[in-house]
Amino acid sequence: MTTTAATSPPPTATEDPVRLLIPGFLSPETCKELEFVHRSCGTAGYRPSVVSTSLPHLAATGCGHLLLPFVPIRERLRDAVESFFSCHFDLFVEFTGLVSWCKGASIGWHSDDNKPYLRQRAFTAVCYLNSHGKDYKGGILQFQDGEPSSVVPVAGDVVIYTADDRNVHCVDEVTEGERLTLTLWFTRDSAYDEDPKLLKFLSQTSWSYKPADQNSYIPLPASDNMYWFSYDQSGFDIRCARVHILGFSFHASNDEKSNSASVAPTEDPIELLGKPLRLGRGNDVFGKIFANSLHALQVVQFYYWKAPELAERRKHTTVGSETVCYPTIQVQQSSGTELPLPCNHGLAQTIFGPYGNAEPEFTLEWDDFMLAAVMWENYSDELKRKLSTFLPYWLSSETIFVVDSSEITQ
Known part of the structure; x- marks a missing residue:
C-alpha cells in the first residue's frame, strides 16, 4: 500500500518528521472485526469514561485466539513507523490495545512519554475504527505545534507520531457515542517488549488445545469489578449494557422463575453473569443456554x-437462488425469567447508545441469530486452530x- 500524508507536507531536509496521517490504512471489514472484539471483550478502562481491551486481557480470559486479527496489523504499523521515521534500530511493540472513549472522556495537553514510567515510549500509532460525526461527536485529536494540527477521525485512517x-x-471531550481506536506504542528498549508477556499468557492458556477439544474457545469472564462502569455516582455492568442497548436481556438458564426472591441473600446478583444463562428479547427467550454472559455477549x-x-443470505434464500440450512431453534415466553441485575440501563443508553449504533431499528430474525451462533463457533474454532499451529x-x-x-511443517 502506498502511504502518503493527507494534510502534512513532506519534511524538508533540515527537519525531522514528527507525524504522518495515512488515510485508509485499515479496511472497513478489519475495523468491524476489531470493533466486534472490543464490544464483546472490553472492560472498564484506565481513566473515567473509557473502555479498553488489551491483548493480555484477551489471553487471560480464554480469548487468546482473538489476538490473531491484530498480528498482521502490528507488523504493518511497525513497518510504517520504521519507514517514515527512518529507524535504523530494532523497534518493539510496547502495548497494543483497543480503546473506546465514551461520553465525557477527554485528555488535556500531554506527550505520550510524559511520565517517568512511560519514558521508554518512542512512537505512537492510533488507528481509527469508527468515524467522527457518524458514530460519535467530539473527540478531535489536536496537536500543539506542527502539521497536521488536528485530526478528525475517519474509520480506517491511522496517525503515527513521535x-x-x-x-x-x-x-477534545466526547459528547455522544463511542470513539473507538486501536492504539500501539513502540519502544527501542527490548525490556518493554509486550510479546514475551503475551507468549507467557498464551502458553499457559492455549498450548493444550487439540482439535478434538469441544468449546475450548468459550470465553471466561474476568472478575466482575473489571466490568463495572462508574459514572457520576452511578454505574452499570458493561456486559449488561452491551446487550441491553441492542435490545437483549439476560435470563435464567432453567425453567424456574428468577425473581429477586430466588437469589440467595448472600449472593451478589452480578455473580449470575458468570453462570449459565439465556438471552431474551422482548417477550421471547432464546432456547440456547450460554456458558456465561461473555459467551452470550x-x-x-x-x-x-x-x-x-445474514440478511443477504436470507434474501437469496427467499428468491430461491441458493439453499441455506438454518439450525432448529426454540423460543419461549420470558415471563419471570429475567435476571435481577442491578444495572442502570438508562445511563448505559446514554453512554453507549443510541448515537452511532449500527442498525438501531434492525429487525431480529431468530433463525438468523441461531445461524450467527453457529458461525461464531466456526469463526472462533478456526482462530483457535490457527493459534495452536x-x-x-x-x-x-x-x-x-x-x-x-510455507514455513509450517505438517
Whole structure:
C-alpha cells in the first residue's frame, strides 16, 4: 500500500518528521472485526469514561485466539513507523490495545512519554475504527505545534507520531457515542517488549488445545469489578449494557422463575453473569443456554457484525437462488425469567447508545441469530486452530509474527 500524508507536507531536509496521517490504512471489514472484539471483550478502562481491551486481557480470559486479527496489523504499523521515521534500530511493540472513549472522556495537553514510567515510549500509532460525526461527536485529536494540527477521525485512517514533546497533543471531550481506536506504542528498549508477556499468557492458556477439544474457545469472564462502569455516582455492568442497548436481556438458564426472591441473600446478583444463562428479547427467550454472559455477549456482537451478510443470505434464500440450512431453534415466553441485575440501563443508553449504533431499528430474525451462533463457533474454532499451529513458532522465536504458510511443517 502506498502511504502518503493527507494534510502534512513532506519534511524538508533540515527537519525531522514528527507525524504522518495515512488515510485508509485499515479496511472497513478489519475495523468491524476489531470493533466486534472490543464490544464483546472490553472492560472498564484506565481513566473515567473509557473502555479498553488489551491483548493480555484477551489471553487471560480464554480469548487468546482473538489476538490473531491484530498480528498482521502490528507488523504493518511497525513497518510504517520504521519507514517514515527512518529507524535504523530494532523497534518493539510496547502495548497494543483497543480503546473506546465514551461520553465525557477527554485528555488535556500531554506527550505520550510524559511520565517517568512511560519514558521508554518512542512512537505512537492510533488507528481509527469508527468515524467522527457518524458514530460519535467530539473527540478531535489536536496537536500543539506542527502539521497536521488536528485530526478528525475517519474509520480506517491511522496517525503515527513521535511520543516525545514534539507531539504534545490533547483529545477534545466526547459528547455522544463511542470513539473507538486501536492504539500501539513502540519502544527501542527490548525490556518493554509486550510479546514475551503475551507468549507467557498464551502458553499457559492455549498450548493444550487439540482439535478434538469441544468449546475450548468459550470465553471466561474476568472478575466482575473489571466490568463495572462508574459514572457520576452511578454505574452499570458493561456486559449488561452491551446487550441491553441492542435490545437483549439476560435470563435464567432453567425453567424456574428468577425473581429477586430466588437469589440467595448472600449472593451478589452480578455473580449470575458468570453462570449459565439465556438471552431474551422482548417477550421471547432464546432456547440456547450460554456458558456465561461473555459467551452470550460475543454471539450478540457477532450477530450484529454479520447482520448484513445474514440478511443477504436470507434474501437469496427467499428468491430461491441458493439453499441455506438454518439450525432448529426454540423460543419461549420470558415471563419471570429475567435476571435481577442491578444495572442502570438508562445511563448505559446514554453512554453507549443510541448515537452511532449500527442498525438501531434492525429487525431480529431468530433463525438468523441461531445461524450467527453457529458461525461464531466456526469463526472462533478456526482462530483457535490457527493459534495452536502458530504458537510453537512464536515461542521458538520469542516474538509474535505472521507465520508464512510455507514455513509450517505438517
